[in-house]
Each structure stands twice: as structure tokens, then as C-alpha cells.
Amino acid sequence: MSTTATFTNPETKPHALIASDRVEGTLVRRPGREKIGKIERLMIDKISGSVAYAVLSFGGFLGIGEKHLPIPWSKLKFDRVMQSYEVDISDEELAKAPSYAADKDFDWGDRSQEQQVHDFYKARPYWGI
């Protein structure tokens, strides 16, 4: 088979795929463009290879008091103009959303907690039930 490829600049040509290290660190805004935080990392289902969550970090100062929020991937919209993700979430919802301190970790193995996250965002579980 051919090993030559048509090389293109990933920055200029839109395509269906995005690099994980480009998602990490990307700003997250509300529909009104107000910045609420940034994407810390993606959480990936090892077996299926589905992105289960984007972890939004927000609040705190110099890492102190920072909160991490797992958000189902399907709830993030990319805004090409602002080059950031848009999540439609109010202050009230942000306060109530399942979250954990940045220096701790969410119990990813606990499906009932994961179900709570998906219920909160009215998202379809990535584990397909």
C-alpha cells in the first residue's frame, strides 16, 4: 500500500478529527461568551475508545480551591469564532453540578455516580444502555 499522503496543515483545514492535546487547555464559555473555565483533560473508556467526559476546571486561584467537573462530551459545542467550547450552564447549575476538588479524583469506576452526571446533563450514557 502507499505510504505517501497528501499533507495538509491541521490548523487551516477543518476536518472531522481533533487532537487530544488541542482539546486540553481550551477555554470553555457560556453561550454569552463569558469564560467559565478550561478543559483539563478527557476521560476515555479504555475498551470502546469513547470519550466519556471532558473535565472542566474552574474557580480557585493558583490551583487552590479549583473544582473539576466531568461533563459528557456530547454537551460541548465548539465555537469556531471564539476557538473555545460552549457549555450552556447557569451559575446555579454550576454550583450543583457533580464536581470534585482538583487535587482529588472522581470515582470513575462507580457507575451510579456516572449515571448521576449523565442525569444532571440529560446526556445519554456513553456505556450504551
Place this chain on the structure above:
Amino acid sequence: MSTTATFTNPETKPHALIASDRVEGTLVRRPGREKIGKIERLMIDKISGSVAYAVLSFGGFLGIGEKHLPIPWSKLKFDRVMQSYEVDISDEELAKAPSYAADKDFDWGDRSQEQQVHDFYKARPYWGI
């Protein structure tokens, strides 16, 4: 709903999810444990949220002559003992596998090229046909 969670250490408790920034930089070995390179990044389908490829970087010196190989996610096995990914690929296959220079980019938008990659690894296309 409850915002309290059972906090656990992600390093000690195995779970079904893995963080994107933990995959990036992870070594890739052959079944014989010989190191062949490392995972540079993941390429994710924006709409479905499926990990389409892990990009393996190998060869070169100080970034010069380095090659990038898109490998279907399903072809990577995680070796808990070695804490690295295992890919069963010979030198001959490595030389023939679809790749691109590290300072260029693969044309991710070209499905026929993507089909070639999947044919090469005998992997099921992530776009589900």
C-alpha cells in the same frame, strides 16, 4: 442531587476510564517488550466522541526525521506490568505502515486514506460502516 462523591486515588484504583494526558507520552512496545516509540496524541472524532487513532511517534533524533503513525485505538493493548502500550508490529510492517513526517500532518479528512490505515491494521473503521 448529591454533589459529594467517594474520592479515590486514580493511581491506585483501576477503572474503566483513562485520562487523555496520561495516554500522551506513554511508551509503546512490541510483544517482546522492545520499545518502538511513544504515543504523541489521540485523534478524536468530534461528533461521535470516539478515539479514532493513537498517534505513535518513532525514529528520528531530537525531532528530526521523526515519523508519526496513526494506529486505530483498538490495536493498542495496555500492559499493566510495563505501564506501556503493546502493538504487535514487525520492523517490516513499521516501514510500510501509513505514516507522515512529524512536522507535517496526515489528511484526516480524507476517508480513503483512513480506510487504508484501517485496512493495514485490519481494524474496523470507527466511522461505522
